[in-house]
Amino acid sequence: MNDNAFEKSPLTLLGLGAMGTALARAWLAAGHPLTVWNRGPGRAEPLAAEGALVAPTAAEAVAASGLVVVCLLDDASVDETLTDVDLAGKDLVDLTTSTPAQARARAAWARERGARFLDGGIMAVPPMIGAPGSGAYVFYSGSRPLFDAHHDVLAVPAGTSYVGEDAGFAALHDVALLSAMYGMLAGISHAFALVRKENIDPTTLAPLLADWLVAMTPSVHASAAQLADGDYARGVVSNLAMQVAGSATLLRTAEEQGVSSELLTPYLALMKRLLADGRGNESTTGVVDLLVR
Known part of the structure; x- marks a missing residue:
């Protein structure tokens, strides 16, 4: 050869x-x-x-x-x-x-x-x-x-x-994935901030938080399927109306813990806009359309 x-x-x-x-x-x-x-x-x-x-x-x-x-x-x-x-x-x-x-x-x-x-x-x-x-x-x-x-x-x-x-x-593709990463990091930062002044070891919260985030990842595929077929109510378990109602507890807890809600409020505000448009039976996928100018 x-x-x-x-x-x-x-x-x-x-x-x-x-x-x-x-x-x-x-x-x-x-x-x-x-x-x-x-x-x-x-x-x-x-x-x-x-x-x-x-x-x-x-x-x-x-x-x-x-x-x-x-x-x-x-x-x-x-x-x-x-x-x-x-x-x-x-x-x-x-x-x-x-x-x-x-x-x-x-x-x-x-x-x-x-x-x-x-x-x-x-x-x-x-x-x-x-x-x-x-x-x-x-x-x-x-x-x-x-x-x-x-x-x-x-x-x-x-x-x-x-x-x-x-x-x-x-x-x-690069920026889309990195943007999702920073959104995840924002949520992680808020979660750790909530327990920061309590007698809770962050290393004991970490595996719970990591497992929870992994459990939530199928929502990526659900949102993609809804965007593809335009049916944002298909397969919804926890609809927008329920999530907006529950968000009040998130904000109140942040206030009680002395934690800024600035990482949460932009997304919650978009959810409320969708609800005001009468889309309470849908998932949060409609937020994507609100972001596209």
């Missing part, structure tokens, strides 16, 4: 922050020839000792490989780094955190320069990258041929989830 069959695909990585460095180490550990560039050269030195080729300029780094991965601070940094770089014939994968609109604009920008483009949203923190079983994965959207051609390389640091040809979909 030809020895070339055992060669790993080369690639270039621009940006060696905490995430970029983790990505670099994963590719190097898997045996992929890697060219790196970072604005501050000091970050590249440890990677050079691990086998990376350090390019003195972004342009030289891009010229070194057909596949170019970008993991910089923000979209403006991508502009600054690549504006005068020849991207013709390159496959550009942007793992820089961006909005859907920025990703779509970057895709058009790349096409104008003769490059195929794929945007990525990383669902992990650096220690999860390259760690088997960590659950890390990356949303990808944009050029399907690019994704298919380089899937094996992209799958080295983390799992992959291709979410569509629209280049903005990876960022949109």
Whole structure:
């Protein structure tokens, strides 16, 4: 068999922050020839000792490989780094955190320069990258041929989830999940605040709280099904009227405990608007429509 069959695909990585460095180490550990560039050269030195080729300029780094991965601070940094770089014939994968609109604009920008483009949203923190079983994965959207051609390389640091040809979909999925996470964290913060001044060990509440949140996760699927078919009353057990009536106890308890209700009141206010519209027999899924402008 030809020895070339055992060669790993080369690639270039621009940006060696905490995430970029983790990505670099994963590719190097898997045996992929890697060219790196970072604005501050000091970050590249440890990677050079691990086998990376350090390019003195972004342009030289891009010229070194057909596949170019970008993991910089923000979209403006991508502009600054690549504006005068020849991207013709390159496959550009942007793992820089961006909005859907920025990703779509970057895709058009790349096409104008003769490059195929794929945007990525990383669902992990650096220690999860390259760690088997960590659950890390990356949303990808944009050029399907690019994704298919380089899937094996992209799958080295983390799992992959291709979410569509629209280049903005990876960022949109990323932000949707992160937004849900912050909503969950808000509820956790309020729960701990309620018991903060009591003789209740937060470590004893934690497993109860975690189990409760897990038990509530099927509501995600119920809401999705209702949004899909438009029947917000289908399968409802605890309807909106009941939940709004019960919310008074939540607010009174917060007041008694000396806890601000500012994390709860915006959502409760939306529920009350739905109830005022005569939708008391529905679930809370209608809140989604109130949020869409």
